Amino acid sequence: MSGEHVLICVAWPYANGPLHLGHVAGCYLPPDIQYRFERAMGNRVLMVSGSDEHGTPITVTAETQGITPQAVVDQYHEMNLKALLDLGCSWSTHLDPRGAEYGGALFNRTSDPDHKRMVQENFRALETGGFFERKTTEQYYEVNEDGTGRFLPDRYVEGTCPACGADGARGDQCDACGATYEAVELKNPVSKMNPSATIEIRETDHLFYRLDLFQDALEQHALNQQSSWKSNVKAMTKQWLDMGLRPRAVTRDLEWGIPVPLDGETWGGKCIYVWFEAVQGYSTCARIWSKTHAPSLPEGEETWKRWWCVAENGTMPRHLYFLGKDNIPFHTVIWPALILGLNHVHKGGTASEPVSLPGPGEFALESNVPAMEYLMLAGGQFSKSRKHAVWLPSFLERYDPDTLRYYLSINMPENHDTDFNWPDFVERVNSELIAAYGNFVHRVLTLGARLPHEEGASPFAAHDGHSSVEAHRAHLEGALGDITTSLQRHRYKEALRAIMTVAQYGNQVLQNAAPWKHLKEPQDGADESLAALAFCWRIARFLAITTQPFLPTSAQRLWSTLGNDDDVSAMAWQESVNWDAPLTWSAETPQPLFQRLDLDEILAAEQNLVEEGPESDAVHGVKGGKKKGGKKVKEEIEGITYLEFETFMKVNLRVGRILSVEDHPNADKLYVVRLDDGTDDGRTICAGLKAYYEPEEMEGKLVVFVENLKPRPLRGVTSEGMMLAADDGNDGVRLVTIDGDIAPGSQVR
């Protein structure tokens, strides 16, 4: 197994905002654990990723902030890379200390000129091979007053729905009636970014990648991977393949990206579609790595091929892709189709010949895609727009990175969504990481320090290797086997749990041996007792080596405390059960590995953060949310407890009389209600009351409605407000009506 080439591919974070804990748990922490583990196993590991820096959202951010797109991506590239490094991820290990032939890591970016050049080369090669087809499409074009203009992506256009006539329909789909249509069918289109501009429809040519030509090969590939892929990966991939693959656009009318490398006026002002381009970063990054960091090797700039190509004897490099569940088909269908296409044209093939799976010398496809589900925050999804997130940079400013790595690993969304919340975080860190593991090694070291020993020499020297520890040795060797198997199967939770169980085992050994009895004067049984203590030092050493992939910072602290001056990440995995390893010892007084966390303090700090934020209304710091009430605390930090009085008064409630109730022409559950609201025109409200009221029951009633709710089309009828009704959550719904008689339009407050 040793010496295998392993390529670890990490999904490229979009350089349009900071990373949050959901990203970390989903795709940035697991690959780092794997990288460190594979290295310890003696494999040759190359890890690649970087910032995804092109595409329309970034230009939008730039426009809103009044800066250039390059400034936006520079800012977030730097911020995200720093956060990942602060988290202890190995991106600064450009070259493996064992030598360049053992690999390294590179966190690149898609604005890298080499990346652009390589993508353009690949683009031309696929074009020459006939894998693109050209189609003319119609797109929106925004014309400014000075005559300049640009094409607009569908999502930046809105207008009137051609099917139901509702306003506010998006470029390609109507939210009101659900109709989908060609973007150009929309009536009265308006640019969201620039409402005053004239919108025209212009023809524009684009190239499409012939995904359909890869259907058979990809189905075969998916079949081959059945035994190794996780069930969510299998399911998502199957869904895509069953739908049938269709050509997919690879060019875009877009300013911020890699220019289409073809001659002719048609292609001016067009860029390569981001999906086609960024995903190639997995290979361009490896090539750039070998160019910058491995020129001294025999193959020089071609070194990357050791990780990318099938060897002449048929040996496959192992390719692992780490990503979130939303990205699965992209990496099991689309990216493999590109790899196969490149293989095909590199050996001189064209699109008219059938494509085949990789053979010797060709680019390999993925071995496994250990995709994660989502990490939720206090029961809800992380959301940038709702500011419902814990940002990685701000977390790392305040807390030990290993506490986060521990909690996210032991709680990793491997098989289903899991939840991050502060009470649970504090609980697990304090009781598992600190009380079980941290406390164990501290006990061993302080006990050792109290044993009589010469300055600088190990106090355990006289007690090591006693025959009574045989069983303990076997136990740890067994545990190491389990941990190794778990990690090879990408079961991180299980692996870390097994490591923590070893710490627990250590506590038991200590408890049974009770070596403290012999500190002052040896009593009966001192030999065996102190032999057990000496073995506990070896357990601590075992823990330093095995926690290293998960908790690199504290593992190194422990390693140094144990009296080593080298780097624990360079230790071979098997070294953890080397019972002949020298008994190193540090003369310094042992310090606890971790600081205990205090929930009240943390909640107070997080509360301040929320209040400092720009949208801090509706947050009251509620003190006294002591330990237990997990639910209660959740609500507080989500900031949804109290409403400011002014906020409440923004809601205008008025009385209206129901004039008529009709069935919605296009919806099963809705009534269209005409209301006398005291104005001449009256108003129309859609209400989902069909299940609870007959029209006759409602007509004539005086009800309360929200006057200033933003009108919104519902299935083609614009609803101008909302009638208040009580809902017992148990199928009982009743309208709020007025006691006695009062004029429609009266204010309610």
Add this chain to the structure above:
RNA sequence: AGCGAGGUGGGGUAGUCUGGAUAUCCCGUCGGGCUCAUAACCCGGAGAUCGAUGGUUCAAAUCCAUCCCUCGCUACCA
């Protein structure tokens, strides 16, 4: 309503793909021990008809069918 995920002692969970005997771990709880250690550590107890029903099987938390409920996204939620 559609898609996705899930229902396991008081709370949070492992195990489910690959069926096997007393169902895992953390917290809480009750009792005992230890006193080296960061209010930490160790031992023991109580507490679960594994969402429901039916089926397959010598054997089901695990496989199949039907149903109920919860959550996320979508939405005829206003």
